[in-house]
Amino acid sequence: MFQAAIITASDKGAQGQREDVSGQVIREILEANGYEIVHQVILPDDRTLLADEMRAICDKGKADLILTT
Numbered sequence: 001m002f003q004a005a006i007i008t009a010s011d012k013g014a015q016g017q018r019e020d021v022s023g024q025v026i027r028e029i030l031e032a033n034g035y036e037i038v039h040q041v042i043l044p045d046d047r048t049l050l051a052d053e054m055r056a057i058c059d060k061g062k063a064d065l066i067l068t069t
Contacts, residue, residue, distance in 0.1 A: 004030050005039035005063040009050055013042040022069040030067075038063055 006026050012018035020042050027037050039062055043049050050068070057063055 002035050002064045003038045003062070004035045004065040004067065005057045006030075006037060006041075007050060007053055007066065007068045008040075008042045009045045009068060010042055011044045014044045026067055026069060035065070 006023050008020045008023040010018060010020065013020050023040060023042065027040065030037060039057060041053065043053060054066055054068075057066055
């Protein structure tokens with residue numbers, strides 16, 4: 001089974017002011033195709049934070065695939 005991580009970039013979502021609909025849709029599509037979601041997070045739309053999160057996922061060998069929205 002492949003493992004995947006989903007990162008949603010949204011200032012309002014990270015502050016709890018907006019529901020993460022796109023991240024949930026990605027999750028449903030991946031799970032329907034046999035992926036195990038091992039990490040899902042909403043972060044502010046900040047290039048440094050997003051890059052750091054992706055690096056951390058890669059460094060830990062946590063996922064075979066990282067998708068962002």
